[in-house]
Amino acid sequence: MASGKARVPVIEGWFTTDEDRPQLLGSRCRSCGARFFPKTGACRNPECGRGEIEEVALSRTGRVWSFTDNRYQPPPPYVASDPFEPYAIAAVELADERMVVLGQLVPGTDVAALGVGAEMELALGTLYEDDEREYLVWKWRPTGA
Amino acid sequence: MPETDRQVAILGVGMHPWGKWGRSFVEYGTSAARAALDDAGLRWSDVQFVSGADTIRNGYPGYVAGATFAQALGWSGARVSSCYSACASGATAIDIARARILAGLCDVALVVGADTTPKGFFAPVGGDRPEDPDWLRFRLLGATNPTYFGLYARRRMELYGATERDFARVKVKNSRQGAANPNARYHKAVSEDEVLASPVVASPLRLLDICATSDGGAAVVLSSMDFARSRRPRPVKIAAVSTVTPRYPNTVIEMPNFATDSSAGVAPPDRPFRDSITHAAYQEAGIGPDDLDLAEVYDLSTALELDWYENIGLCKAGEAERLLNDGDTALGGRIPVNASGGLACFGEAVPAQAIAQVCELTWQLRGEADGRQVEGAKVGVTVNQGLFGHGSSVVVMR
Numbered sequence: 001m002a003s004g005k006a007r008v009p010v011i012e013g014w015f016t017t018d019e020d021r022p023q024l025l026g027s028r029c030r031s032c033g034a035r036f037f038p039k040t041g042a043c044r045n046p047e048c049g050r051g052e053i054e055e056v057a058l059s060r061t062g063r064v065w066s067f068t069d070n071r072y073q074p075p076p077p078y079v080a081s082d083p084f085e086p087y088a089i090a091a092v093e094l095a096d097e098r099m100v101v102l103g104q105l106v107p108g109t110d111v112a113a114l115g116v117g118a119e120m121e122l123a124l125g126t127l128y129e130d131d132e133r134e135y136l137v138w139k140w141r142p143t144g145a
Numbered sequence: 146m147p148e149t150d151r152q153v154a155i156l157g158v159g160m161h162p163w164g165k166w167g168r169s170f171v172e173y174g175t176s177a178a179r180a181a182l183d184d185a186g187l188r189w190s191d192v193q194f195v196s197g198a199d200t201i202r203n204g205y206p207g208y209v210a211g212a213t214f215a216q217a218l219g220w221s222g223a224r225v226s227s228c229y230s231a232c233a234s235g236a237t238a239i240d241i242a243r244a245r246i247l248a249g250l251c252d253v254a255l256v257v258g259a260d261t262t263p264k265g266f267f268a269p270v271g272g273d274r275p276e277d278p279d280w281l282r283f284r285l286l287g288a289t290n291p292t293y294f295g296l297y298a299r300r301r302m303e304l305y306g307a308t309e310r311d312f313a314r315v316k317v318k319n320s321r322q323g324a325a326n327p328n329a330r331y332h333k334a335v336s337e338d339e340v341l342a343s344p345v346v347a348s349p350l351r352l353l354d355i356c357a358t359s360d361g362g363a364a365v366v367l368s369s370m371d372f373a374r375s376r377r378p379r380p381v382k383i384a385a386v387s388t389v390t391p392r393y394p395n396t397v398i399e400m401p402n403f404a405t406d407s408s409a410g411v412a413p414p415d416r417p418f419r420d421s422i423t424h425a426a427y428q429e430a431g432i433g434p435d436d437l438d439l440a441e442v443y444d445l446s447t448a449l450e451l452d453w454y455e456n457i458g459l460c461k462a463g464e465a466e467r468l469l470n471d472g473d474t475a476l477g478g479r480i481p482v483n484a485s486g487g488l489a490c491f492g493e494a495v496p497a498q499a500i501a502q503v504c505e506l507t508w509q510l511r512g513e514a515d516g517r518q519v520e521g522a523k524v525g526v527t528v529n530q531g532l533f534g535h536g537s538s539v540v541v542m543r
């Protein structure tokens with residue numbers, strides 16, 4: 001990036017850092033196939049609960065379940081920019097897993113043009129930065145945007 | 146057991162007014178407890194069991210709220226319990242007291258919840274806790290409580306054509322109903338235009354669509370029906386308490402989660418979590434939503450009150466706006482909702498709130514709700530939901 005700062009995930013093991021095609025990392029139960037995000041230590045399907053758990057990359061795309069625009073600065077531990085930049089959050093139902101996952105929208109996304117059912121894809125974005133590093137997190141953006 | 150054998154009497158109710166008083170939660174709780182004991186005509190020494198609803202924002206005394214209140218009232222040797230289930234804590238504390246009475250282990254129990262809250266958004270308690278989803282949702286997403294309320298509200302608009310004006314009308318209704326409630330924090334009637342002119346917090350919701358956080362305290366004195374007979378000829382009774390958890394897969398995104406369960410492998414339950422909360426209470430009480438005269442629902446936001454109309458069975462999905470706009474849920478309507486003024490007029494005092502809902506139904510069913518009385522009310526229900534999967538519903542009957 002232009003800043004020349006190192007780009008590091010804000011949290012380890014929650015998503016891949018492929019700049020073009022990032023994926024969320026969840027858990028899959030080898031016995032019943034149930035998938036979870038974030039990762040889980042044991043299967044939470046009450047009819048199973050005994051399967052071995054493995055890491056699995058989740059669908060990169062999904063459809064909007066709902067969305068909102070946050071206009072007020074949240075309290076810590078959110079690291080807000082100064083001055084505070086409002087941001088939007090979308091709840092997106094993953095195509096294959098039929099699991100709704102929250103994520104900030106990529107800055108500049110036209111929220112007014114979004115609607116329930118709109119196709120979205122996963123992206124990487126900067127959550128905040130300090131003098132040495134940019135801290136990356138998964139974000140949602142309209143497919144093809 | 147037949148339904149009537151599972152009832153306990155509400156002998157007394159009391160509250161410390163909601164506000165931003167800046168004093169200790171212990172003071173609010175003991176004040177509410179004394180008011181409830183006076184209302185019951187009992188002395189503190191008559192109480193055999195104290196059930197406290199915890200607060201997590203006031204240090205160690207808040208985690209052992211039952212004992213904290215018992216000590217503040219003067220050690221009496223009463224048995225004690227303290228519990229926490231977020232916004233549902235009050236209902237859980239009531240359920241514990243009720244179970245002890247129905248088991249024959251005590252005759253008289255006191256249930257107390259109180260809170261002192263900081264200004265602004267609820268924030269996670271301090272310290273770095275990267276394993277705690279309630280910490281992580283703020284850190285990784287900036288997902289505040291209003292974020293989730295905004296998601297639910299936007300979905301109502303998209304699915305059912307709800308408008309910001311519909312949401313504003315919920316606030317207008319509740320602000321009028323709570324205006325005469327001496328325990329409410331806000332007593333000013335608010336207009337639609339005032340709501341729509343307030344700043345957007347989490348679109349489509351505005352500042353006046355979202356409930357504040359408050360200080361307050363509430364208490365109830367419960368007893369066995371046998372004990373009640375000599376004290377109150379026809380006491381108001383608790384006919385059911387529901388503290389259900391969700392069923393897998395829970396497909397609605399809920400605080401403080403990042404994701405729902407996956408419904409790819411296992412079909413979602415017939416009844417979503419929020420619908421299941423009062424359903425369990427109705428079953429236990431042997432009633433249905435048609436039997437209700439009024440309801441107190443958890444209006445964390447105006448739009449969420451509309452969701453509750455559907456979740457508790459007052460109407461089908463997508464019909465809540467019509468119910469509101471026809472005046473059905475206003476005082477004088479078919480089924481008044483939040484006659485107390487609701488969270489819109491109180492603001493949220495977490496561990497006290499579910500107890501306060503029961504106080505309101507008790508006053509209503511006794512005919513003592515001055516200025517906001519639902520005429521001839523005989524059956525009421527409360528509902529709310531606590532973070533991390535806590536259902537909370539109480540059926541109160543005369």
Ligand SMILES: [Zn+2]
Nearest residue numbers: 029032043048
């Ligand atoms: Zn499994």
